[in-house]
Amino acid sequence: xxxxxxxxxxxxxxxxLEWRGRSRILxxxxxxxxxxxxxxxxxxxxxxxxRTAAGGFLVLALLLSSTLSLSxxxxxxxxxxxxxxxLLLPVDPVALYYGKCLSNTFFxxxxxxxxxxxxxxxxxxxxxxxxFLTLFGLWTLAAAGLSAxxxxxxxxxxxxxxxxxxxxxxxxxxxxxxxxxxxxxxTLLLTGDPMSQIQSWTLLLASFAIIYWSLCGLLFPHxxxxxx
Amino acid sequence: MSQRMxxxxxxxxxxxxxxxxxxxxxxxxxxxxxxxxxxQRIMYVHLPSAWNGMLCxxxxxxxxxxxxxxHKPKWDALTVGAIEVGAVLNALLLIQGSIWARPTWGVWxxxxxxxxxxxxxxxxxxxxxxxxxxxxxxxxxxxxxxIATIVAFIDVPLVYFCVRWWRSLHQVQSxxxxxxxxxxxxxxxxxxxxxxxxxxxxxxxxxxxxxxxxKEQVDEPARMATVGGLENV
Numbered sequence: 001x002x003x004x005x006x007x008x009x010x011x012x013x014x015x016x017l018e019w020r021g022r023s024r025i026l027x028x029x030x031x032x033x034x035x036x037x038x039x040x041x042x043x044x045x046x047x048x049x050x051r052t053a054a055g056g057f058l059v060l061a062l063l064l065s066s067t068l069s070l071s072x073x074x075x076x077x078x079x080x081x082x083x084x085x086x087l088l089l090p091v092d093p094v095a096l097y098y099g100k101c102l103s104n105t106f107f108x109x110x111x112x113x114x115x116x117x118x119x120x121x122x123x124x125x126x127x128x129x130x131x132f133l134t135l136f137g138l139w140t141l142a143a144a145g146l147s148a149x150x151x152x153x154x155x156x157x158x159x160x161x162x163x164x165x166x167x168x169x170x171x172x173x174x175x176x177x178x179x180x181x182x183x184x185x186x187t188l189l190l191t192g193d194p195m196s197q198i199q200s201w202t203l204l205l206a207s208f209a210i211i212y213w214s215l216c217g218l219l220f221p222h223x224x225x226x227x228x
Numbered sequence: 229m230s231q232r233m234x235x236x237x238x239x240x241x242x243x244x245x246x247x248x249x250x251x252x253x254x255x256x257x258x259x260x261x262x263x264x265x266x267x268q269r270i271m272y273v274h275l276p277s278a279w280n281g282m283l284c285x286x287x288x289x290x291x292x293x294x295x296x297x298x299h300k301p302k303w304d305a306l307t308v309g310a311i312e313v314g315a316v317l318n319a320l321l322l323i324q325g326s327i328w329a330r331p332t333w334g335v336w337x338x339x340x341x342x343x344x345x346x347x348x349x350x351x352x353x354x355x356x357x358x359x360x361x362x363x364x365x366x367x368x369x370x371x372x373x374x375i376a377t378i379v380a381f382i383d384v385p386l387v388y389f390c391v392r393w394w395r396s397l398h399q400v401q402s403x404x405x406x407x408x409x410x411x412x413x414x415x416x417x418x419x420x421x422x423x424x425x426x427x428x429x430x431x432x433x434x435x436x437x438x439x440x441x442x443k444e445q446v447d448e449p450a451r452m453a454t455v456g457g458l459e460n461v
Contacts, residue, residue, distance in 0.1 A: 149379055156372050160362045169358055170376065173351035174383050177390040184394075200393065208386060215382060219375045222296055 003095045010091065010099020011106075017076065018107070024072045025107055032065040032115050040122055047124055054123040055187030061115055062108065062142060063179060067168050069107050070150040073100055074158035083224065097220035101151045101213065108143035112136055125190050134198075138185050141205040145178035146171075148212035156223050181205040236431045243424030250417030258410045267331050271411075274324045276419040277317045278346070280426050284314030285353065285381060287430070292377035295370055301441045302434070304370035307377055308360065309433035311353050313426055318350040341392045348387050352380040366444050 018024055039057040043049055077083040086096060116135060120127060127135065153170045157163040185201040254272030261268035288310035295303035325343055326336045337343070356376040363369035 152375070152379070156359070156375070162362050166355075166359055166362060170355045173348050173355060174380065176348055177383070177386045180390050180394055204386075204390060204393075211382065211386070212379075215379065219296075219378065222371050223375055225371065 003092055006091050006095035007099045007102070010086075010096055011102045014073070014100070014103035015106070018103075024069065025110060028065045028069045028072075028107070029111060029114050031068055032061045032111050033118055035061040035064050036115065036118055036122060050123040051125055052187075052191065054119055054125045055190050056183045057123070058115060058119045059142065059179060059182045059186055061119075062111055062139070062182075063146065063172070063175070065111055066108055066143075066146045066150060067171065070104055070147070070154040070171075071158065071163055071167050073104050073107075073151070074154045075163075078158050087224070093221035093224055094217055096224075097151060097155075097217050098213075100155075101147050101216075104147040104151050105140070105143045108146060109136075109140055111143075112139040127190065131189055134189055135186065138182060138189070138202065138205065141202065141209055142178055142182040144209040145181075145205055145212065146175055148209060148216050149174050152216040152220055152223060155220065177204060177208050181208070236428060239424045239431075240428035243421045243428060246417050246421035246424065250414045250421055253417065254411075254414035258414055259408060264332055267328060270324055270328045272414050272418050273422075274321065274328060275415060276422040277321045277324060278342075279419055280422045281314050281317030281321055283423070284310045284317060284426060284430070285349070285384070288314060288353075288377050289381040292374035292381075295374040296378075299367070299370070301366070301370065301438060304373060305434040305437035305441065306430065307370075307373055308357075308437050309430040311356055311373075311377065312433055313429045315350060315353050315357065317422075317426070318346060318353070321346055322350065339391075339394070341388065341394075344391045344394075345384070345388045348391075349384055352383060353377075356380055366441055 036057060039053075039060070040050060043053060074083075077086070087093065112135070116127075116132070116139075119125065150167075150171055153167055154163075157166045157170070160166060181201045181204040185198045185205070188198050188201070251272060254269055258269070258272075260266050288307050291303050291307040291310055294300075295307055322343075325346070329338060329343075330336050356373060359376050360369055360373045363372055
């Protein structure tokens with residue numbers, strides 16, 4: 001129970017800090033919208049092609065925005081060595097990991113209500129209410145899958161000078177299953193799924209999230225040991 | 229120590245000799261493939277590279293777990309040795325695959341399951357080496373390398389199945405039952421040869437890493453003394 005209390009305290013701290021500043025989520029949202037706009041310029045005004053690729057663009061916008069959000073989550077902990085204070089309190093490193101992971105997942109989930117309507121408008125795609133709910137479920141799984149290794153790597157790279165280069169370098173090849181699973185399932189949702197393939201891709205997303213939430217939770221205490 | 233080094237060099241020497249014999253048999257004695265002709269002969273280095281590269285990553289995974297468990301420099305040295313040799317074999321695999329794909333499939337690259345998985349695997353472990361190069365503290369470097377290796381290795385089967393669902397073109401894997409016995413011998417010889425060379429190279433790379441580690445241990449107090457001295461001024 002203690003670990004749950006501590007995890008909740010970490011989530012609450014992150015949400016409260018973000019609510020007071022609101023700079024992180026606003027900049028990440030804006031970045032996501034700009035990315036969607038850039039993709040449409042890259043493909044051109046061909047509406048059929050844009051509609052076909054809409055799912056991929058939406059997921060890529062999430063992936064690219066996630067690195068900003070993830071790196072920011074530990075940058076604030078490195079300022080004035082706040083993370084050392086947290087560990088001295090003492091907060092269990094496992095609770096710290098899951099707290100950070102949950103808040104990172106939550107921040108990435110917040111992108112969905114903004115980026116989805118922008119995608120629908122820019123790429124002329126239609127989606128009913130049930131489709132919206134399914135998309136939000138898929139988005140949550142993708143956000144959870146990105147956050148698990150992303151939080152671990154952000155904790156490590158935030159201590160290095162080359163964080164901006166290293167985090168995507170480590171994260172992008174690793175989350176290719178998340179990218180493929182979410183691109184396929186979102187595209188099937190937007191363009192039709194006659195063979196009912198979404199379930200298989202959803203299962204893949206869920207498996208990735210479960211594996212990496214467990215594995216990274218085990219490894220995180222080692223990652224933040226001072227001079228371990 | 230020197231006796232152990234001689235034994236390790238023996239692995240390299242025997243590996244090199246076997247590779248020469250295996251390649252001679254593969255290039256000049258084994259018959260050409262009925263459909264692909266001489267192009268198929270690249271298989272005698274391509275498959276051993278693939279098997280041994282994967283084996284290197286498996287070793288790296290084992291060494292990484294040991295490194296986190298015991299915090300001994302030798303496990304870190306072996307981890308980095310296995311990853312580097314694995315990455316070299318992986319890069320060779322991709323190059324040989326492209327050379328083979330051009331006359332066989334008509335393209336240098338195709339989004340086939342094993343090709344794509346090999347490329348992603350290479351990027352995953354190259355990322356681990358990049359991370360390592362940015363960490364100065366030796367203990368932290370060892371722990372983070374081990375963590376990144378474990379995280380990357382667990383991803384490989386997921387990537388494989390994911391790309392397999394996505395699409396597949398690669399021919400079905402051959403087994404000794406499906407190929408001529410004249411082709412099996414050079415393939416086996418080269419696989420053993422590259423395996424022996426892998427042991428030799430990983431051991432050499434690990435030795436180099438241990439020397440670097442020892443040098444860092446010597447340099448660190450001297451550096452701290454200099455920094456301390458400057459602060460006192």
